[in-house]
Amino acid sequence: MxxxxxxxxxxxxxxxxxxxxxxxxxxxxxxxxxxxxxxxxxxxxxxxxxxxxxxxxxxxxxxxxxxxxxxxxxxxxxGATAAPKAEAKSEAKAEAAPAAKAAESDDELLLSPAARKLAEENGLSSGEINGTGKGGRITKEDVLNAIEAKKNAPQAAPAAAAKPAAAAPAVSLGEGDRIEKRVPMTRLRARVAERLVSAQSTMAMLTTYNEVNMKPVMDLRSKYKDLFEKKHNGVRLGFMSFFVKAVTEALKRFPAVNASIDGNDIVYHGYMDIGVAVSSDRGLVVPVLRNAEFMSLAQIEGGIADYGRKARDGKLSIEEMTGGTFTISNGGVFGSLLSSPIVNPPQTAILGMHKIQERPMAVNGQVVILPMMYLALSYDHRLIDGKEAVSFLVAIKDLLEDPARLLLEV
CATH class of the missing domain: 2.40.50.100 (RNA polymerase II/Efflux pump adaptor protein, barrel-sandwich hybrid domain)
Incomplete structure (x- = not known):
């Protein structure tokens, strides 16, 4: 059937x-x-x-x-069954050329299609190439190295050749050649590009910056991370959960930052679905923590870790990436010291985290080395005024520099 x-x-x-x-x-x-x-x-x-x-x-x-x-x-x-693989055409042929078949089979296993084509063009066999890939597999780079080595090898003396050899094919890649590779853009990356360009052309986007002293959060994390992991079945305490909690508390005070624009209407959301930007092999994805205002630190960390695994495995569902009222992007994990994130429409704001960098800071008239992080808030000026955006970012800064305020909600 x-x-x-x-x-x-x-x-x-x-x-x-x-x-x-x-x-x-x-x-x-x-x-x-x-x-x-x-x-x-x-x-x-x-x-x-x-x-x-x-x-x-x-x-x-x-x-x-x-x-x-x-x-x-x-x-x-x-219900059907697959036909058995075709046998050799004749037993005589199989006995006549076992070595050739074995060599051909080995070549098939060791040489990728691109590497095989390049080797054939330059008259190289697999025995002349040193494979550095997994299991001795020969990559295109290995072929290029073999071509270069062959080109630079000293020429044999004329007496060494008993018969005139056929001229080898011309080397297609030289030292001065420049290689280009053209691949189609994935649908995900094309869609991300389209949305980012659209956001910049349709929004009155502006970015405000501040810096936060991460020492209080780092001290708290260092003190309780082992107990936290043991208590919550292996869930590790990171920095992202503190930022999510600080964002949800700040959004309660500034609901316009949690709103979105729909045509000529402003939609104020009575919930906080926080998108967390995650980098994957296919591009940037933004899974959403639903009702993050009700989540504990452990639930936030567990949810983010789960999304990270799914993103790496390509298992994120559309439902997990749909919606969101506010986004957090952490470029600091890649070493970014400062950037201006682009708002993810129809949201009206996005928070950018960055690298924690030790810097000399003036504290009570004294120069102190502190672990500082730059924060960036990009927002749609059509809905959020500058005063509101700056106050929102300062609220996040104050909450992170005194984590007890997260518990007390003050």
């Missing part, structure tokens, strides 16, 4: 998707709930699983094709 393999049902915010990878080919055996194909949207990669045991039939949509919600991707022959 043939079962249709269809694209998942996309949410309203996702118009279409792209076939990213077919994990099975026609004629391959498939187990129930086994991954068959990945569909990439502008937010997440959605997996299509097999509905039953069987054999993959025809593929209707190839890799790179655009698909709509519920569109046919291919067919699955339920």
């Amino acid at each position: 043939a079962i249709e393999i269809k694209a998942p049902t996309f949410p309203e915010s996702v118009a279409d998707g792209t076939v990213a990878t077919w994990h099975k080919q026609p004629g391959d055996a498939v187990k129930r709930d086994e991954l068959i194909v990945d569909i990439e949207t502008d937010k997440v990669v959605m997996e299509v699983l097999a509905e039953a045991d069987g054999v993959l039939g025809d593929i209707v949509k190839s890799e790179g094709d655009t698909v709509l919600s519920g569109e046919l991707l291919g067919t699955l022959n339920a």
